[in-house]
Amino acid sequence: MKRNIMLLAGATMLAACAAQGGEAKSASAAPKSSKPAPGKGKGFDHNPFPSTYRVYPGVPTLITNVTILDGEGARIDNGAVLFRDGKVVALGQQIAAPEGATVIDGRGKWVTPGIIDVHSHLGDYPTPAVQAHSDGNEATGPVTAEVWAEHSVWPQDPGFSRALANGGVTTLQILPGSANLFGGRSVTLKNVYARTMQGMKFPGAPYGLKMACGENPKRVYGAKGRIPSTRMGNVAVDRQTWAKAQEYDRKWDKYEEEGGDAPSRDIQMDTLRGVLDGEILVHNHCYRADEMAVVMDMAKEFGYKVRAFHHAVESYKIADLLKANEACSAVWADWWGFKMESYDAIGENLAILDKEGACAMIHSDDANGIQRLNQEIAKVVKSAERAGIAISKERAWTWVGINAARALGVDQMTGSLRPGKMADIVLWNGDPFSIYTRPERVWIDGALMFDANNPKMRPVSDFELGQPGEGDVK
Template sequence: MRANALLTLGSALALSACASTAGGSDTASTGTANPAAENPFPSTYEPYPGTPTALVGATVYDGAGGVIEGGVVLFRDGKVVAVAQELSTEGYTVVDGTGKYVTPGIIDIHSHLGDYPTPSVDAHSDGNEATNPTTPDVWAEHSVWPQDPGFSRALANGGITSLQILPGSANLIGGRSVTLKNVYSRTVQGMKFPGAPYGMKMACGENPKRVYGNRGRKPSTRMGNIAVARQTWLDAKEWADGDRKKRNLENETLAGVLDGDILVHNHCYRADEMAIVMDMAKEMGYRVSAFHHAVEAYKIGDLLRENEVCSAIWADWYGFKMESYDGIPENGALLQNAGACVVIHSDDENGIQRLNQEAAKAQAAGARMGIAIPDAEVISWITLNAAKAMGIDGMTGSLETGKMADVVLWNGDPLSVYSRPDKVWVDGALMYDAADPKRKPVSDFELGQPGEGDVK
């Protein structure tokens, strides 16, 4: 059925011949004792087929801070077999990477593709359930439109192989996020990253107080933000400490966080608020995996390091509202210098196509102030560090034996504005090839429209 469905899409969708193992374990448990609540929307992802492949002669950035000049990357059956200076390529299809570069697949920790798809019209605006300050019961995946053309743009132009789709930030607690493999599928379940834990989106600062304060509701201040969030956690703890037999979608998600099964991704700009949120997390018994946007993270790099919280940031966005006023382009470099975890994210359907360039901008800002960060380390900002904060680093994010063969071959230095993906593999499957028009994926939405098959 899968093969027949793809054939009906025509050559424009010819998404390749490539390799891999079957889907692995399903998404993480919510921690509830009710079996029906454990995994009601399981991943049905199955890797596309592929061939054993050897990339030879390229400069290899492994995503974990290592670099090999003129290295060899072997993968087959969807997994990385070996990465070294010299390896036998017998039994592998050899791809000459001389003069080119290899990295792990790029990972965007903060995306709204599918929930705010293109065309950007009100009918497609499905990211904010702005009906209550706390909506932990909603799941971002139930708004994801798999036909969003943004997915194929991210693959072809940005080398994005995995991405986390988050609810918006109108709410203090916006709901569950979902991690996807960036492949064509008719359903969101067919894109769900097998074995990835759920995330939960939280927010602080201007957005919740503006949205609900303008309606004459609580919260309307920052102190109201914290008060509402704390009470929500206290109510959830009371439910979680009970027998959990009565289904409650809000508390099932919150209990999943308290049980450590669901990771918290917190939209927050100001340093003082991030410090307060970390204290609230300690009070309530959960931890923040990453602060997103975090334009003032550079002010508390030591606190973020000590609390093992990543900062998912832009390279240079600042000043578009008061809480972003103190954003500086040296943010990432200062965090790196403090020993804290740095992730470059997009939060944008266009920015996701150039995370490599955004990382390079942040690196250059550091160099201008005297902080030299090696290229191989910068690559980890858009690969392994993102995977760590999303709880999938044991499966992807670096080119290590046994991990998913999520691989990008770049036509030049990936930290150059002039470079772009030459080929992209997802679980060892060649999903994009710049030299082959039939391997430029196009969504159903674009089929039959002027310019079909073009990836721009």
């Protein structure tokens, strides 16, 4: 417990330093709306839960003599990267160290952008995994678009620090569960220590809407003797709900254009209106190719887009359709067979999508898997190699780099090592495609958040086992 208190105190002190003398917010909170409801095209300035995220203070840092994967498909051997004031400044092979910079000789090591996981439930299903902590699925009705995942996020979940230290994860999307057709809003977080979820919220990131198709909704609600109990029931409830959302959208459009009495506010429909207006991104749990095709047809009917299908084990069957509809696929390397809709999976799924020019990425959906996404990438590369598909390491890293950032709508801010972008950086102690490689240091916005060589910067909690001889951090 003493170690927990010290860690929380340290995080609080850093946050306070940042608020007083550190950098400014990465993005300013939007002003409050002058009307009592979401304004079309106003970026959801009605949000009553704005980000209070502040960049932790860092120091100018130059890493030299490393292999760099930039997250957009390029590689620099014997490279260097310079960052300061929370941003990447330069990368190349010969970079002069500015006065006062910390210089790290990374000979034999690799540098990548921080890993982005587009599908996580950390904080909503935290450790320890007991019923009292199970807050990720409002499974009381097939349509719960009114709930927001962020309102269940517990910032003290030790899964966050494990993902940071063991997996190099710097950004992650927290989604509601998949019992519902409309599960509610997702939230994108920076993987920093904070006392509140607002202190973790990625500034300027759009919200997502979690949807689901297939076995989960029809099983959960069919078992209760209500619709949906079939796949056609799933789609019927979806279409009925979108039709209601369109009517709600039209009423508010008319009010905003012509004035008069404001329509009644509906928190559930606010979220769906945000999707119809292009301000909230749809992330759809879906396994089978035929169902993904149906969902894309439904999206055209009601005038929205699916940003990404998650799990998507049969995406390889419809890579051309996904590319044409600009729908990404977030997939596993080799999870399959745990229910009927997951049986037709292949290890080359992601590689085929990439080869065909469709947007694709690795995701975890698991508190353990999020700690090894680099190894999941390596599995896909090997599966592709056996199938005769050559995927370079620099290309493969886009699956947790720029592709994942695009799926979350934050690619202008993170996802790759480019001057001006957030300095979300991992220094690996070897080739990250090896099972023996671990993060050595992790920076978020240029602030050192994890250092394997510094016992005081290792994550600790009541649920961790220390190394023999380790006691309280002094």
